[in-house]
Amino acid sequence: MMPKIRLLALSLICLLASVVTAQNKPAADLIVTNAKVWTGDAAHPQAQSVAVIGDRVVAVGSDAEVGVLRGANTKVIDAGGKLIIPGFNDSHVHFVSASRDLDQVQLNDATSADEFIRRIRAQAEKTPKGSWMLGGGWDETKWTPPNPPTKEMIDSFTGDMPVFLDRYDGHGALANSVALKMAGITAQTPDPPGGVIVRDAQGNPTGLLRDAAKILVINVLPRMTHDERIAAIRRGMEYAASLGVTSVQEMNDEGTDSFADIDAYSELEQSGELTLRFYVAAAISDWKKEADAGIRRAFGTSFVRMGALKGFADGSLGSRTAYFFDPYSDDPSNFGITAKQMHPLSQMQEWITNADAARLQLCIHAIGDRAISTILDMYTEALKEHHGAERRFRIEHAQHMAAKDFDRFAQLDVIASMQPYQAIDDGRWAEARIGHDRASRTYAFRTFLNHGVHLAFGTDWDVAPLNPLLGVYAAVTRATLDGKNPNGWFPEQKLTVDESVRAYTAGSAYAEFQEKVKGTISPGKLADMIVLSDDIFSIDPTKIRDVKVLKTFVGGKLVWDVYRRQHYVAAN
Numbered sequence: 001m002m003p004k005i006r007l008l009a010l011s012l013i014c015l016l017a018s019v020v021t022a023q024n025k026p027a028a029d030l031i032v033t034n035a036k037v038w039t040g041d042a043a044h045p046q047a048q049s050v051a052v053i054g055d056r057v058v059a060v061g062s063d064a065e066v067g068v069l070r071g072a073n074t075k076v077i078d079a080g081g082k083l084i085i086p087g088f089n090d091s092h093v094h095f096v097s098a099s100r101d102l103d104q105v106q107l108n109d110a111t112s113a114d115e116f117i118r119r120i121r122a123q124a125e126k127t128p129k130g131s132w133m134l135g136g137g138w139d140e141t142k143w144t145p146p147n148p149p150t151k152e153m154i155d156s157f158t159g160d161m162p163v164f165l166d167r168y169d170g171h172g173a174l175a176n177s178v179a180l181k182m183a184g185i186t187a188q189t190p191d192p193p194g195g196v197i198v199r200d201a202q203g204n205p206t207g208l209l210r211d212a213a214k215i216l217v218i219n220v221l222p223r224m225t226h227d228e229r230i231a232a233i234r235r236g237m238e239y240a241a242s243l244g245v246t247s248v249q250e251m252n253d254e255g256t257d258s259f260a261d262i263d264a265y266s267e268l269e270q271s272g273e274l275t276l277r278f279y280v281a282a283a284i285s286d287w288k289k290e291a292d293a294g295i296r297r298a299f300g301t302s303f304v305r306m307g308a309l310k311g312f313a314d315g316s317l318g319s320r321t322a323y324f325f326d327p328y329s330d331d332p333s334n335f336g337i338t339a340k341q342m343h344p345l346s347q348m349q350e351w352i353t354n355a356d357a358a359r360l361q362l363c364i365h366a367i368g369d370r371a372i373s374t375i376l377d378m379y380t381e382a383l384k385e386h387h388g389a390e391r392r393f394r395i396e397h398a399q400h401m402a403a404k405d406f407d408r409f410a411q412l413d414v415i416a417s418m419q420p421y422q423a424i425d426d427g428r429w430a431e432a433r434i435g436h437d438r439a440s441r442t443y444a445f446r447t448f449l450n451h452g453v454h455l456a457f458g459t460d461w462d463v464a465p466l467n468p469l470l471g472v473y474a475a476v477t478r479a480t481l482d483g484k485n486p487n488g489w490f491p492e493q494k495l496t497v498d499e500s501v502r503a504y505t506a507g508s509a510y511a512e513f514q515e516k517v518k519g520t521i522s523p524g525k526l527a528d529m530i531v532l533s534d535d536i537f538s539i540d541p542t543k544i545r546d547v548k549v550l551k552t553f554v555g556g557k558l559v560w561d562v563y564r565r566q567h568y569v570a571a572n
C-alpha cells in the first residue's frame with residue numbers, strides 16, 4: 001500500500017491499517033506537506049512530507065503517502081516547496097550568560113577603540129545605579145593598532161559603576177578601577193595559577209585580566225537571582241528558535257552555577273515553556289555532586305538532561321594562552337599555559353578517572369596541540385578501568401592538532417566538538433602566531449573525518465554568534481572574515497554542506513548520547529525540524545550565511561514563525 005512510508009512501530013502500522021477502513025483514525029497532529037525534506041537519515045534521505053503525533057515523527061514520505069494520516073484535527077502546514085532539515089543542535093554554548101548578555105553591551109563588531117569607548121559610554125547611561133555593566137565580546141584584533149583595552153579608556157565616565165567586559169573568546173576581560181577594587185586586585189596581587197593580571201611598566205594592573213585571573217572578579221559578581229535566570233533563559237530561547245537551534249549543550253565553567261540553571265530549566269519545563277532542549281555540563285570540579293546524586297551521562301528528560309562535565313586544559317590562541325609543544329612563532333619564549341585545573345596535572349587526571357568511573361561524560365576544553373595531547377593521555381589512562389560502559393569522551397575545540405595525534409584521537413573514539421565559525425575568524429591571524437605547518441592542522445575538519453572521528457558542531461556562543469548557518473557557511477567555504485581567503489583558508493579542510501549539517505545535527509546528537517532520539521527526521525525521533533528560506537544544498541555556498549530560518553518546530557510544535565516574528569511558547 002505504502003512502499004516508502006516508514007512508521008514509528010508495528011503497533012502504529014496496525015492502527016493505520018484500521019484507519020483506512022474504520023472511523024477511528026489515529027490521525028497525525030501535524031503534517032508538513034509540499035516540502036523538500038533533507039532527513040539526514042541514510043535509509044531514506046529525501047522526502048516531501050512529515051507527519052507528527054505528539055512530539056514524535058511518525059511518518060516521512062511523499063505527500064500522498066503521509067497524507068493518509070490526515071484527520072479532521074490534523075494541523076497541515078504547506079511548506080511551499082522549501083527545504084526542511086533537522087533542527088540544529090549546538091554542541092557547545094554558554095547559554096545562560098550569553099542570553100543574559102543579549103541585552104548588555106555588544107562590542108564584538110566595534111572595529112576601533114573609539115567605537116569600543118562610545119558603546120560603553122552609551123551603555124553606562126542606560127545601566128541602573130548599583131548594577132554591574134557586563135557583556136562585551138570585544139576583539140582588539142579588529143582595531144588599529146590592535147592594542148588590548150585598558151581601564152583608563154573607560155574609568156572617566158563609568159564613575160562608581162563596576163564594569164567587567166569579556167573578550168570575545170572568554171579568555172580575557174577588562175575590569176574598570178571600581179571592579180578591580182571590589183575584587184581586591186592591586187599591584188601587590190600575585191598572578192593566580194593559570195592566569196595573568198596584565199600590568200603596566202610601573203607594575204600597576206591595566207584592568208586586563210587573562211584566563212584564571214578573571215575569577216578574582218567573577219567571585220565578587222552578584223549571583224544571578226532565580227528570576228533573572230528565568231528571564232535570561234526565556235530571552236535566549238526566543239533567539240535560538242529564530243535561528244533554528246532546537247538543542248544546546250551547555251558547557252559550564254567554574255564560577256557558573258549549573259545547578260541553579262537546571263533548577264530554572266526544570267521550572268520552565270514543568271510550566272510547559274521550554275522550546276529548546278538542554279544538555280548541561282557542570283564544571284568538572286563539581287563531579288562528585290553529580291556522582292553522589294547517582295546521576296550518569298545524559299540523565300534526564302527530552303528537554304533537560306545532565307551528567308556531563310566540562311574541564312579546561314588550556315587557554316585560547318587569541319589570548320596566547322593555548323598550550324603548544326613548540327613556542328608561538330611570533331613569541332619564542334611563550335608556549336602558552338595550562339589552565340588552573342591542570343595545576344597539578346594529577347588533579348585533572350584524578351577528576352577524569354573518578355568522573356569516568358562514575359559514568360559521567362567528559363568534555364575537556366583543549367586548543368593547543370600539547371593541551372590536546374595531554375588530555376588524550378589522560379583519557380588513555382582512564383580507559384585502563386574496564387567498566388564496560390560507553391564513554392564518548394569529548395575534546396572541546398580540538399583546534400590545533402599535532403600530526404601524531406589524529407590516529408590516537410580516532411582510536412580512543414574521542415568526539416571532536418568544534419566551532420567552525422572560529423576558523424574563519426581566527427584564520428585572519430592564526431598563521432602569524434603559529435606558522436604555516438601548525439596552521440595546516442587547525443580546525444582540521446576534513447582530516448578528522450578522514451580518520452573516522454565523530455564531529456559535533458557548535459558555536460561556543462557567545463564567543464561566536466549563535467547562528468548555525470554561519471557555522472555551515474564557515475565549514476563549507478573557510479573564507480576568512482577579512483575577505484583575504486575567498487577560496488578557503490587551508491581549503492583542503494573544507495567540508496560539504498551535507499557533512500557540515502550532519503555534524504551540526506546527528507553529530508551533535510551523538511555527542512550527547514541522543515542519536516537514537518534526535519538529529520535526523522525519522523519515524524520515532526523527536527519532531528525537531530526547521531524550514532529554511534533557501535536550499536543550502538544547491539545555492540552558491542557563499543550565500544548560505546544569508547539564509548533565514550522561516551519556521552522552527554520543537555517536538556512537533558511550531559515555536560518560531562518568521563512571517564509573524566513570533567516566538568510561541570507551548571503552554572500545556
Ligand SMILES: [Zn+2]
Nearest residue numbers: 092094251460
Ligand atoms: Zn566555551
